[in-house]
Amino acid sequence: MESALTLNHFLLVSGILFAIGLAGVLLRRNLIVIFMCLELMLSAANLTLVAFSRFRLEDGQPTYDGHVLLFFIITVAAAEVAVGLAIIVALFRSRETTDVTKVNTMKY
């Protein structure tokens, strides 16, 4: 079976995902959206990892080490999300807003 998908396709998707995520982080004001965009960037990075892993041939055979590693990353990311969401909840409780431009008291 001849696959039309090459490494470049994966990297392109990953790059687009990362750019969308970055733009979201830098431009959006809602903290939850920023947080989701951050996750998007993480996923883009993960996609790159898996793609490189899949296309690395050892003795003519693909390896799956990256895939295994990915599961660990996802697990840890889930924990990290829990922490991040908790911070957002705490912030909302004290400020009653999730707009980052309103959270700007720590400056000179």
Added chain:
Amino acid sequence: MDVNTLTWTVLLLPLLVATAILLGLKRWSGLSALLSTGSAFITLVCCALLAGAGEGETKSFPWIDLGAHFRVDIGFLVDNLSRGMMLIVTSVGFLVHLFSIAYMKDDQGKSRYFAGLSLFMFSMTGIVLSDNFVMMFIFWELVGVSSYILIGHWYEKESAADAAKKAFLTNRIGDFGFMIGILLVWILTGSIFFEEIEAAVGGITNMTLLNAAMLCVFCGAIGKSAQLPLHVWLPDAMEGPTPVSALIHAATMVAAGVFMLARVIFLIEATEFAAHFIAWTGAVTALVAALMALQQNDIKRILAYSTLSQLGYMVMAQGIGTPAGSDAGMFHLYTHAFFKALLFLGSGAVIYACHHQQDIWKMGGLRRKMPITFWTFALGTAALIAVPFTSGFWSKELILEEALHEGLTGPYVLAIIVAFLTPFYMTRLVIVAFFGKGRTDDADHAREVGPVMWIPLALLAFMAVFSAYKPITEPLLASGYGSFSHLVEHFGLTAILSLLGLVVGVAGAFLLYRGRDRDPVHIPLFARRFYLDELYIGLVRLFQDGVAAFLDIVDRYIVDPLVARLPALSAMAAGQILRVFQIGNVQVYAYFFGAAVLALVFYLIL
């Protein structure tokens, strides 16, 4: 017991007692006093046995061993000189311990006091018995420490604490010279052992360096024996308890300088300039101290100045630079130890009876109230002013005779003048304090002291009169000391002059001070001690202020800008720049972060 056991016992027993008292027995002050006095008695017995034991080997052990060139032993040199000195130290020491039991009866720090005394006995023994310069130097410093502890015994009194500090610091000046002197001697002879130095001293060709070495060594004696110009600490040291003044600041420790000079008399013999310098220093000290003593009113201070004066005699005797002169000096040290300890303990008894009144003009009439003290004190005075046939007479004549014989005319003349002054100020002291009628209530209510105090006085009085006579000197002190028979044969100029001095001095003081209630003569120059203390304080202040002003400039204009202001300024500037970036918007931070990562990647890859 053999010589080795005796020597080690004499050295280590007082240390053991001092340690035991300080570590465990502090609470039982009576037991401490008893132990300390007991150890003093045992060492006295040991020294008496040692004097009779004759020659014998003592064990020493190497302490620092750096091969052939430098080795320091803890070892002993037991010869006539050290045996004689040990007898003085332990006998006076024992009597002072005994006297202290009564004198310090109600003192809060009694245990500490006796521990200090035992520590002193240990250190003094170390000086006297050591067979090399370095060990002597270490014990030299140890007596300094114990003297410091004992002068400052009543440390809550500011003047006592100051006096202790002054004594220690003044001694340090001399000791620094002493240390350099030891090194110079080692450079010259390659050894620090007295016997090896003596053997090597003939081969020294560099006389300049030898003179310098001897002068530096003499610095140690200037400090410890309180010669001019470092004499200022001794009168102040009278702030300590009176028995301490008797033991340390009259009989033994201050004589350590003289002893050390006698130990290295072969070096003094080999030099000419240094020897003359030593003789002149001694003579000038004797004269200046006697002049100062004329106008003092504190009973202990008068005695302190007379000690200075007598130490001047002894140092002068060492400066004659002959074995006979050295022996004469040691002989005077030996007689002086007894009669001066007697005078100090006597003054202690007076002070004790007059409720710690020390001003002689506030005493008076004590002759009838304290007859034993008076008579023993009078005998001590007689020995000090060299009344014929007392011990002090023989020893002083011997020094003067020897100085004249060796052609030291200058110091001789000064010493003769002192022989006129000493009877004068001592008679003044006795007349004012003991004769007439009481001038204050303290003096009126004085009562004779108890037997624990007057027994030592009586024993010392016996020694003050008879210690120079053959039956006593011969078994105790071997060759040299007793060799004054030629005096009787050469009854000449010296004897006539000093007898004249005695008569004139006593008669003058008698006429001037009999029945007076106030000092009829007032010479501020002498009373203020030639303004030397003021001069020193001024010099120290000037020097200190100068250094302080200089350091102030350095601190203010160099250290401060470089070390304090410059870093502060740069930190502040960095802060001013960096605070611009703190704008409070989290997305801008993220932007900075991303831009920085990009820049880093750009930098690393391209």
